[in-house]
Amino acid sequence: MENFAAPARPIVARMTQAAMAEPARAVAFQGAPGANSHVAATEAFPDGLPLPCFDFADAIDAVKDGRADCAIIPIENSLHGRVADIHFLLPESGLVITGEHFLPIRHALMGIGPRDGIRQAMSHPQALGQCRHWLKAHGIEPVSYPDTAGAAAKVAELADPTIAALAPPAAAALYGLDLLATDIADADHNTTRFVTLARGGKPP
CATH class of the missing domain: 3.40.190.10 (Periplasmic binding protein-like II)
Structure with missing residues (x-):
């Protein structure tokens, strides 16, 4: 644990x-x-x-x-x-x-914001790969972490406004983060x- x-x-x-x-x-x-x-x-x-x-x-x-x-x-x-x-x-x-x-x-970007100040996004490599075009377009560096919601918990622990997480939307409420963007995968399917x-x- x-x-x-x-x-x-x-x-x-x-x-x-x-x-x-x-x-x-x-x-x-x-x-x-x-x-x-x-x-x-x-x-x-x-x-x-x-x-x-x-x-x-x-x-x-x-x-x-x-x-x-x-x-x-x-x-x-x-x-x-x-x-x-x-x-x-x-x-x-x-x-x-x-x-x-x-x-x-359905991936969401979450952190303590604001979105235009985010420089890094932490998540599982699969999630980062599924959103790589979106992240690149917004100038956000992908940072690998063992899982999506775990990254949200880590972002809450770090309390750094420049670091966000990619995770399911409900993880934001679990760990006290703000939803900064939703449905950001590179394809709807x-x-x-x-x-x-x-x-x-x-x-x-």
């Missing part, structure tokens, strides 16, 4: 405690609360208990160790291609794919495909 930026830790702690109490309902995802994977987890499993994990390996381990019933993991995006890390981890995970979920991606990973398959 210490890997998460300070503003995210109390939320992570509450969600982790709830998931630990009912592991059969827990759905592991990579990223801080408010990340696209969190959104996908709540859409795909409305009765589930999302369990935040700092990286993909942690999410997979949560399922393998029985702390979560399944994990929901992004594997490819319509704009930026495959999510490289998971293609290395999936074959050796010992888990099986039991479902998939398609999530339309921006969609990510997620797969559900579990210890065993379901009968057909």
Whole structure:
């Protein structure tokens, strides 16, 4: 939990405690609360208990160790291609794919503003790649971070008006940031495909 930026830790702690109490309902995802994977987890499993994990390996381990019933993991995006890390981890995970979920991606720029003073945008490399033309047009330098909502929490922690985050719009309210721009992906069809990973398959 210490890997998460300070503003995210109390939320992570509450969600982790709830998931630990009912592991059969827990759905592991990579990223801080408010990340696209969190959104996908709540859409795909409305009765589930999302369990935040700092990286993909942690999410997979949560399922393998029985702390979560399944994990929901992004594997490819319509704009930026495959999510490289998971293609290395999936074959050796010992888990099986039991479902998939398609999530339309809506990126927002958030910070403590103002927008014309933003010089850097932090986010997951996939998000930065999906908004690279927009960022370049506005003279904003992309800065890689492990996940989108985690970047929002880090921006809140830094409290630097020149540094913003690219994250789902709801992350702004979670971490006390201002929405500076919305729907800034380089194409409207921006969609990510997620797969559900579990210890065993379901009968057909």
